[in-house]
Amino acid sequence: MRYLHTMIRITDVDASLEFFCTKLGMKEVRRIENEKGRFTLIFLAASHDENQGRNESAPLLELTYNWDPEPYPGGRNFGHLAYEVDDIYQTCQDLMDKGVTINRPPRDGYMAFIKSPDGISIELLQKGAAREEAEPWASMPNSGSW
Numbered sequence: 824m825r826y827l828h829t830m831i832r833i834t835d836v837d838a839s840l841e842f843f844c845t846k847l848g849m850k851e852v853r854r855i856e857n858e859k860g861r862f863t864l865i866f867l868a869a870s871h872d873e874n875q876g877r878n879e880s881a882p883l884l885e886l887t888y889n890w891d892p893e894p895y896p897g898g899r900n901f902g903h904l905a906y907e908v909d910d911i912y913q914t915c916q917d918l919m920d921k922g923v924t925i926n927r928p929p930r931d932g933y934m935a936f937i938k939s940p941d942g943i944s945i946e947l948l949q950k951g952a953a954r955e956e957a958e959p960w961a962s963m964p965n966s967g968s969w
């Protein structure tokens with residue numbers, strides 16, 4: 824069995840693509856418009872090495888947009904989506920520069936949390952060993968919950 828994707832329901836396509844693609848660097852690889860079911864599915868791949876191309880076997884993120892608004896009461900049973908990054912400090916700085924709140928800053932040089940426009944927690948983990956402790960991250964307080 825191969826893990827294919829995680830699906831999250833979104834309330835705003837433009838805001839979600841701005842967050843996941845423009846700010847987080849993911850790529851849209853497939854889109855399905857279902858007139859009968861009145862929904863759109865958008866599949867995103869995590870950013871990839873420009874030289875190696877996309878890792879075709881890597882799991883995708885499936886965004887489901889229902890054309891008719893409905894409530895999505897958030898349950899604590901869903902935790903987060905996790906992505907590995909080459910440099911947790913640079914990634915968080917780039918995201919902050921693009922206006923993203925770092926809810927849980929990488930004080931430990933290893934783990935940070937942000938949230939999608941619909942409040943889905945996104946975990947960012949340093950690839951390999953944790954980075955050396957560095958300011959401003961070491962003394963940066965949390966911003967809300969994640």
Ligand SMILES: C[C@@H](O)C(=O)SC[C@H](NC(=O)CC[C@H](N)C(=O)O)C(=O)NCC(=O)O
Pocket residue numbers: 830832860862864885887889
């Ligand atoms: C393409 C494949 O990866 C799917 O996930 S299709 C599954 C299908 N999705 C929908 O019908 C989308 C619209 C629906 N109103 C919804 O919000 O899910 C489906 O069976 N969804 C039900 C589910 O619980 O995922």
Ligand code: NI
Pocket residue numbers: 828830885
């Ligand atoms: Ni699916």
